[in-house]
Amino acid sequence: MNLLIKAAKIIDVSNPELHSKKRDILIKNGKIEKIAAKIAPDHQTETVSLKNLHISLGWFDSGVCFGEPGFEERETIANGLETAAKSGFTDIVLNPNTHPVPDSSSDIVFLKNAAKGQVTGLHPLGTLTMKAQGNDLAELFDMKNTGAVGFYDFKHPMENANLLKIALQYVSNFGGLAYSFPMDAAIAGKGNVNEGESAVRLGLKGIPALAEELRIARDLFILEYTGGKLHIPTLSTARSVKLIADAKKKGLDISCSVAIHNLLYTDSKLEEFDAAYKVMPPLRTKVDTKALIKGVKEGSIDFVTSDHIPMNIEEKQVEFENAAYGTIGLESSFGILNRIFETETAIGLLTKGRERYGMEQPKIKEGEAANLTLFDPEVKYRFEAKNIHSTSKNSMFLGAGLKGKVYGVIHNGRTLF
Known part of the structure; x- marks a missing residue:
C-alpha cells in the first residue's frame, strides 16, 4: 500500500x-x-x-457490540468491523454480548481469529464471571493472556459485593481491568425508563437515578479497599459524575464512559413511545445531560462510546415494555460529537482511551x-x-x-x- x-x-x-x-x-x-x-x-x-x-489519529470506541457468535443475524464480526471502519474507527473494544459469552481463553482466541485481516482492530472483553451469571469468576488470567483487554458481565449488575472485591484483588496481580455495570437491580426493579415526569405521564415504570448512584458509591468503596483498576461503563446521571470526580481526587484507579446518546437526548423523547429510544441506562433529564457534557469537558468522564448494540427488527417493533434495549451508534458517532462539541474536542474524545486497555497510542x-x-x-x-x-x-x-x-x-x- x-x-x-x-x-x-x-x-x-x-x-x-x-x-x-x-x-x-x-x-x-x-x-x-x-x-x-x-x-x-x-x-x-x-x-x-x-x-x-x-x-487525525485513528478513532477508538471503548464499547461496541456485534452478534457473532450466536446472534449473527444482528451483526457478524466481519460486517461489524467494516461498519466501524466506514464510521472512522480503527480500533474497537468488543463487549461480551454474544451466545455463548466469552468466558474462557478459547472464546477470546475465536474472536481474535474472526477479526484477522480487517482494517479495524478488534479488542475483546471477556466476561468477569462464568456465563456472566455473577456466581464464579471466569478464566480471567487465561483470557488476559490470549488478548482480552478487560472483564465485563455486559449490562449485568454485579450483585455480589464480595465477588467484586475478590475480582479486583485478583486482576490487580496482572494489571487487569474489571468492569462493574452501575445498576442496583433491586432498586431498578421492573423499570425500563428514567423515573421522572415523562414516565409518570406515559404510565411507564421508572428506574431511579439512585439505582445507578448507589451502585457506583458501593463499587468505589470496594475499589478503595482493594486497589486494582475499575471501569464504570455508561454513566447517565449528574450525581454519578460527581461520585467519579471525587474518587479521582482521592487517587483511585477509576475510569468511566458515557454513551453518546445520553449526551444528546433526554427522556422527553419517550413521548413518541418509540422503542428506538429504549436504552440501558435510560435517557435521563436535561440536568443530567448537562452534567454529563460538563463531565466530559472537565475530564471526570474519561471516554465517550457509541454503545453500539444491533438488534433485530422484531426485538424493537413490539410494545415498548417488551422491546429490547439498545441502539446502533457507530455510523452517527462523529456527526453527533462534532455537533455537540468543537471539532478539536470531538476528535480528542474519539482518539483517547487506548492506554487504559493496554494498547499503544498511535502517532502521526x-x-x-x-x-x-x-x-x-x-x-x-x-x-x-x-x-x-x-x-x-x-x-x-x-x-x-x-x-x-x-x-x-x-x-x-x-x-x-
Whole structure:
C-alpha cells in the first residue's frame, strides 16, 4: 500500500508541530514515510485528494457490540468491523454480548481469529464471571493472556459485593481491568425508563437515578479497599459524575464512559413511545445531560462510546415494555460529537482511551505505522437509513441533524474509503 495524501489538515493537539497544519503525507507499506508541505507523487503511489480533507489519529470506541457468535443475524464480526471502519474507527473494544459469552481463553482466541485481516482492530472483553451469571469468576488470567483487554458481565449488575472485591484483588496481580455495570437491580426493579415526569405521564415504570448512584458509591468503596483498576461503563446521571470526580481526587484507579446518546437526548423523547429510544441506562433529564457534557469537558468522564448494540427488527417493533434495549451508534458517532462539541474536542474524545486497555497510542510521525482517520468536519446532513452500514437498523438517530463526514481509514497496512 503506497498512498500520498494531499493537503490534509492535521488535527492532533498532542503534536503542536503538526496540529492545524496542512501537510502532504506519504505512506509506504503501511508506514508514514514522509510528512511535508509538498510531496511530489510518483507512478507507484496512489494520490488521495479530497475536499476539505482533515486527518487525525485513528478513532477508538471503548464499547461496541456485534452478534457473532450466536446472534449473527444482528451483526457478524466481519460486517461489524467494516461498519466501524466506514464510521472512522480503527480500533474497537468488543463487549461480551454474544451466545455463548466469552468466558474462557478459547472464546477470546475465536474472536481474535474472526477479526484477522480487517482494517479495524478488534479488542475483546471477556466476561468477569462464568456465563456472566455473577456466581464464579471466569478464566480471567487465561483470557488476559490470549488478548482480552478487560472483564465485563455486559449490562449485568454485579450483585455480589464480595465477588467484586475478590475480582479486583485478583486482576490487580496482572494489571487487569474489571468492569462493574452501575445498576442496583433491586432498586431498578421492573423499570425500563428514567423515573421522572415523562414516565409518570406515559404510565411507564421508572428506574431511579439512585439505582445507578448507589451502585457506583458501593463499587468505589470496594475499589478503595482493594486497589486494582475499575471501569464504570455508561454513566447517565449528574450525581454519578460527581461520585467519579471525587474518587479521582482521592487517587483511585477509576475510569468511566458515557454513551453518546445520553449526551444528546433526554427522556422527553419517550413521548413518541418509540422503542428506538429504549436504552440501558435510560435517557435521563436535561440536568443530567448537562452534567454529563460538563463531565466530559472537565475530564471526570474519561471516554465517550457509541454503545453500539444491533438488534433485530422484531426485538424493537413490539410494545415498548417488551422491546429490547439498545441502539446502533457507530455510523452517527462523529456527526453527533462534532455537533455537540468543537471539532478539536470531538476528535480528542474519539482518539483517547487506548492506554487504559493496554494498547499503544498511535502517532502521526515519520516512521510510525499509519493509523489514521480521514474526514470533513463541516458537512451537515440529516442521518437517514442510507447512512446505516450495520445489518441491524435500530438507530435512534434517524432524522437527526449531524455535522461531519468520514472519508475513510488507514490501519493494519490496509485502507477503506
